Amino acid sequence: MNTQSVSANDKFANLQELADKRWDSLLTHSPAIKAIYKGEIDIRFYAIYMIETYHYTHHNAANQALVGARSDNNNVQYSRFCYEHAMEETGHDLMAFHDLKSLGVNVPIEDLPTPLPATEVLIAYLYRVSETGNPLRRLGYSFWSENSYQHFMPILNEIKNRFKLENKNLTFFIQHAEIDDGHAEDIEKQILRHAINEADWKAIAEVMDTSLSLAWSMFESSFDAFCALRDGQSDKFEFLNSLLESETP
Amino acid sequence: MNTQSVSANDKFANLQELADKRWDSLLTHSPAIKAIYKGEIDIRFYAIYMIETYHYTHHNAANQALVGARSDNNNVQYSRFCYEHAMEETGHDLMAFHDLKSLGVNVPIEDLPTPLPATEVLIAYLYRVSETGNPLRRLGYSFWSENSYQHFMPILNEIKNRFKLENKNLTFFIQHAEIDDGHAEDIEKQILRHAINEADWKAIAEVMDTSLSLAWSMFESSFDAFCALRDGQSDKFEFLNSLLESETP
Amino acid sequence: MNTQSVSANDKFANLQELADKRWDSLLTHSPAIKAIYKGEIDIRFYAIYMIETYHYTHHNAANQALVGARSDNNNVQYSRFCYEHAMEETGHDLMAFHDLKSLGVNVPIEDLPTPLPATEVLIAYLYRVSETGNPLRRLGYSFWSENSYQHFMPILNEIKNRFKLENKNLTFFIQHAEIDDGHAEDIEKQILRHAINEADWKAIAEVMDTSLSLAWSMFESSFDAFCALRDGQSDKFEFLNSLLESETP
Amino acid sequence: MNTQSVSANDKFANLQELADKRWDSLLTHSPAIKAIYKGEIDIRFYAIYMIETYHYTHHNAANQALVGARSDNNNVQYSRFCYEHAMEETGHDLMAFHDLKSLGVNVPIEDLPTPLPATEVLIAYLYRVSETGNPLRRLGYSFWSENSYQHFMPILNEIKNRFKLENKNLTFFIQHAEIDDGHAEDIEKQILRHAINEADWKAIAEVMDTSLSLAWSMFESSFDAFCALRDGQSDKFEFLNSLLESETP
Numbered sequence: 001m002n003t004q005s006v007s008a009n010d011k012f013a014n015l016q017e018l019a020d021k022r023w024d025s026l027l028t029h030s031p032a033i034k035a036i037y038k039g040e041i042d043i044r045f046y047a048i049y050m051i052e053t054y055h056y057t058h059h060n061a062a063n064q065a066l067v068g069a070r071s072d073n074n075n076v077q078y079s080r081f082c083y084e085h086a087m088e089e090t091g092h093d094l095m096a097f098h099d100l101k102s103l104g105v106n107v108p109i110e111d112l113p114t115p116l117p118a119t120e121v122l123i124a125y126l127y128r129v130s131e132t133g134n135p136l137r138r139l140g141y142s143f144w145s146e147n148s149y150q151h152f153m154p155i156l157n158e159i160k161n162r163f164k165l166e167n168k169n170l171t172f173f174i175q176h177a178e179i180d181d182g183h184a185e186d187i188e189k190q191i192l193r194h195a196i197n198e199a200d201w202k203a204i205a206e207v208m209d210t211s212l213s214l215a216w217s218m219f220e221s222s223f224d225a226f227c228a229l230r231d232g233q234s235d236k237f238e239f240l241n242s243l244l245e246s247e248t249p
Numbered sequence: 250m251n252t253q254s255v256s257a258n259d260k261f262a263n264l265q266e267l268a269d270k271r272w273d274s275l276l277t278h279s280p281a282i283k284a285i286y287k288g289e290i291d292i293r294f295y296a297i298y299m300i301e302t303y304h305y306t307h308h309n310a311a312n313q314a315l316v317g318a319r320s321d322n323n324n325v326q327y328s329r330f331c332y333e334h335a336m337e338e339t340g341h342d343l344m345a346f347h348d349l350k351s352l353g354v355n356v357p358i359e360d361l362p363t364p365l366p367a368t369e370v371l372i373a374y375l376y377r378v379s380e381t382g383n384p385l386r387r388l389g390y391s392f393w394s395e396n397s398y399q400h401f402m403p404i405l406n407e408i409k410n411r412f413k414l415e416n417k418n419l420t421f422f423i424q425h426a427e428i429d430d431g432h433a434e435d436i437e438k439q440i441l442r443h444a445i446n447e448a449d450w451k452a453i454a455e456v457m458d459t460s461l462s463l464a465w466s467m468f469e470s471s472f473d474a475f476c477a478l479r480d481g482q483s484d485k486f487e488f489l490n491s492l493l494e495s496e497t498p
Numbered sequence: 499m500n501t502q503s504v505s506a507n508d509k510f511a512n513l514q515e516l517a518d519k520r521w522d523s524l525l526t527h528s529p530a531i532k533a534i535y536k537g538e539i540d541i542r543f544y545a546i547y548m549i550e551t552y553h554y555t556h557h558n559a560a561n562q563a564l565v566g567a568r569s570d571n572n573n574v575q576y577s578r579f580c581y582e583h584a585m586e587e588t589g590h591d592l593m594a595f596h597d598l599k600s601l602g603v604n605v606p607i608e609d610l611p612t613p614l615p616a617t618e619v620l621i622a623y624l625y626r627v628s629e630t631g632n633p634l635r636r637l638g639y640s641f642w643s644e645n646s647y648q649h650f651m652p653i654l655n656e657i658k659n660r661f662k663l664e665n666k667n668l669t670f671f672i673q674h675a676e677i678d679d680g681h682a683e684d685i686e687k688q689i690l691r692h693a694i695n696e697a698d699w700k701a702i703a704e705v706m707d708t709s710l711s712l713a714w715s716m717f718e719s720s721f722d723a724f725c726a727l728r729d730g731q732s733d734k735f736e737f738l739n740s741l742l743e744s745e746t747p
Numbered sequence: 748m749n750t751q752s753v754s755a756n757d758k759f760a761n762l763q764e765l766a767d768k769r770w771d772s773l774l775t776h777s778p779a780i781k782a783i784y785k786g787e788i789d790i791r792f793y794a795i796y797m798i799e800t801y802h803y804t805h806h807n808a809a810n811q812a813l814v815g816a817r818s819d820n821n822n823v824q825y826s827r828f829c830y831e832h833a834m835e836e837t838g839h840d841l842m843a844f845h846d847l848k849s850l851g852v853n854v855p856i857e858d859l860p861t862p863l864p865a866t867e868v869l870i871a872y873l874y875r876v877s878e879t880g881n882p883l884r885r886l887g888y889s890f891w892s893e894n895s896y897q898h899f900m901p902i903l904n905e906i907k908n909r910f911k912l913e914n915k916n917l918t919f920f921i922q923h924a925e926i927d928d929g930h931a932e933d934i935e936k937q938i939l940r941h942a943i944n945e946a947d948w949k950a951i952a953e954v955m956d957t958s959l960s961l962a963w964s965m966f967e968s969s970f971d972a973f974c975a976l977r978d979g980q981s982d983k984f985e986f987l988n989s990l991l992e993s994e995t996p
Binding site: 117120121123125127129206209210214 | 618625626708
């Protein structure tokens with residue numbers, strides 16, 4: 001075992017630690033999580049969250065491909081990874097839309113409400129990260145997102161049990177989790193292969209931390225939007241009220 | 250056999266016919282081709298052509314991927330094809346650069362002369378085709394380029410024999426031809442699957458015809474640049490003069 | 499006075515009210531503001547904030563121009579405004595850099611630390627707003643930013659007095675405020691002229707609210723970065739420590 | 748008079764000479780020009796040319812603005828020029844469309860036939876020139892286009908007399924010529940101010956020569972399209988046949 005790779009493994013461990021710390025902090029202080037465990041939500045929250053998930057996931061293949069296509073990215077192996085990963089991510093947004101429909105929501109994809117501001121901020125950030133700066137830095141986003149299921153599963157199970165959801169209502173998370181198992185390893189390999197200097201590791205860590213925080217803001221915003229709907233203060237997601245009459249999908 | 254597919258096959262045959270006609274016209278009227286068969290060129294022509302080939306090929310994976318990433322392209326299967334094809338095209342530019350070096354040219358990739366105007370026009374057109382208009386139309390470019398070896402091989406053989414080149418000096422064309430065999434079939438499948446109306450077929454045909462003509466302009470411009478170098482009227486490719494002392498690579 | 503313009507004026511008043519409410523909420527809950535009035539900051543905070551201001555302002559002319567250049571924006575008068583406004587905003591980033599240097603910071607522009615994540619998020623959002631969605635929506639950002647001085651001036655005066663700054667250290671805010679006086683009116687005129695339906699007003703309001711919040715996050719992040727520097731937890735802005743020895747610029 | 752500016756003036760003179768030479772060569776060998784003077788065209792040729800002129804002019808403000816907005820263009824004065832010039836060019840496409848309508852063509856702007864391939868190639872090239880490479884190089888395009896009226900006026904007069912057109916049918920050329928008088932001087936000033944090394948002058952010259960040739964191809968293609976229409980070989984511009992019944996507009 002040579003010194004170089006020890007050092008890279010150390011840096012990778014630091015990245016993992018930073019991600020775990022951020023997850024801990026986000027989960028601990030989340031009003032949405034508290035409300036979920038207190039039973040203060042209903043199925044409309046999950047529906048809103050699936051709509052937002054559809055929206056940001058819709059851009060993931062595209063922004064991943066843009067990294068490969070950058071004129072300042074002349075790393076052949078990394079570009080190939082970007083295109084292959086983009087190919088695999090294509091259509092995952094449709095899983096989120098499928099889950100939404102499986103609840104009984106009957107809306108054509110083009111009539112979905114526009115993304116919440118927090119969702120648009122996440123989308124905007126991922127495009128900027130993909131198109132500018134260190135070409136490796138989008139790996140920081142993939143790093144946590146392909147590893148998120150361990151952190152997110154307990155919440156998802158709580159939602160699942162509370163609303164008597166079945167696996168067919170959760171394909172985005174469940175099937176995606178299986179598909180992405182290999183992806184997490186791929187991302188690790190890509191980072192270890194291509195991150196060669198301090199600036200690379202820093203750029204990856206910063207994007208990891210920032211995009212995870214923004215994704216979490218999207219989750220909290222979905223909760224805020226749910227509260228506004230529940231309390232009659234907003235009509236943005238009014239069409240979801242029909243779900244209350246047929247709670248068990 | 251249903252009417253729909255007969256009609257699509259007919260349209261595909263028309264596309265093939267249009268391509269053959271354009272090739273015929275280009276080959277018949279080409280000053281470069283005439284000069285090649287008359288023996289009026291030397292190895293520097295092939296070197297210049299490989300430099301230009303490197304330049305435009307360098308953008309092919311990127312512009313292919315951009316088709317998949319377009320916000321107005323929501324065809325999941327077609328996007329996947331775009332990303333997969335981009336992955337496969339990544340690095341093909343390095344074959345052209347390899348062939349250049351195999352002749353005895355010793356120049357770092359970043360010190361290559363900038364593209365000739367005709368080459369930059371081709372690059373510009375392929376980006377525009379990929380980023381705007383009918384998302385299917387870039388298939389028109391792939392259609393002829395993945396099928397070009399049958400038309401181009403006789404010329405290549407003439408060059409090969411005249412300069413006593415070996416296969417290792419022609420990897421771009423020879424290995425590429427083998428790799429692309431499957432590609433030609435893929436392109437046919439993609440066109441037949443996705444081109445559903447008259448506008449699609451028209452857009453594909455127009456890009457096929459225009460990009461083939463522009464690629465041929467690049468070939469003729471390489472010949473003009475060779476003549477200018479040979480006649481001492483330009484110093485753009487001066488560093489290639491060293492090849493004359495060691496004609497047989 | 500016709501109904502149409504009454505209604506537009508009402509909507510404009512609503513926009514103003516929404517902005518005031520957001521400013522109130524941000525100012526009331528701001529840890530940075532509290533620290534400023536308690537005297538818990540030093541000049542390094544202002545320096546950090548000027549660096550971040552330089553960074554995001556650097557993109558303002560560009561993203562403003564991109565609105566005019568969009569292929570889905572065929573409004574000749576609005577495009578002209580976008581280009582004219584871009585022209586006027588060009589170089590305003592240099593005022594922020596000038597103010598930083600006037601404090602005694604001696605760093606070439608290309609050696610400035612990279613933007614804080616919150617700053618990059620703001621930049622990313624403004625590009626996305628400018629390049630996609632309703633072409634009018636970037637007016638929501640101009641609306642509050644060209645009107646921000648009334649809200650921000652008290653804070654600025656506090657900073658100015660506390661650190662004995664002179665007008666030459668605050669050119670970005672002071673001269674910018676004068677220049678932008680006319681801009682605020684221009685923006686009002688543009689909004690009243692071009693916002694013709696509910697969707698336009700909604701898009702403008704959403705971007706106003708979101709970009710103001712993101713700009714404020716940048717302000718708070720500058721404060722967090724200052725705290726980390728002061729407490730020796732980060733070396734990102736270490737070069738600013740030299741300012742402590744010569745507090746009065 | 749210092750050596751520096753003499754040398755710059757010399758280089759500017761070379762640019763002018765290169766432009767004149769290219770105009771000469773294009774005019775001398777043009778089948779379209781020959782046909783015009785032989786009286787082998789009718790008003791449909793002018794209509795087709797105005798449609799193509801509308802198409803490429805439609806992008807001129809946008810691609811001009813993109814030069815200012817480039818992340819690798821940090822020249823404040825040059826960026827301001829780009830935005831101001833973009834502002835002035837905005838809407839010039841509508842002059843071409845106006846002239847088309849003034850002939851008696853009654854077609855909504857969105858129903859115009861798509862650009863001819865040669866027109867799309869010119870558009871593509873101008874976007875690429877504006878977005879990549881030396882940021883100054885688009886000045887090479889402005890250089891000849893703001894100076895083209897002297898070369899083009901004799902042809903235009905021939906067309907005007909032959910079809911008994913009035914100034915109101917030629918606003919694009921006549922009013923544009925007046926407006927652009929100042930522009931030509933502006934462009935000269937910009938080139939002399941910003942082109943500081945050999946690479947700048949070379950880039951400007953190359954784009955000047957290439958874009959002029961491509962614009963001329965568009966002219967010739969308009970003629971080819973006219974011939975195809977006249978000879979019944981294409982229906983692309985069929986709706987213009989109505990002009991024959993009412994030749995004098």
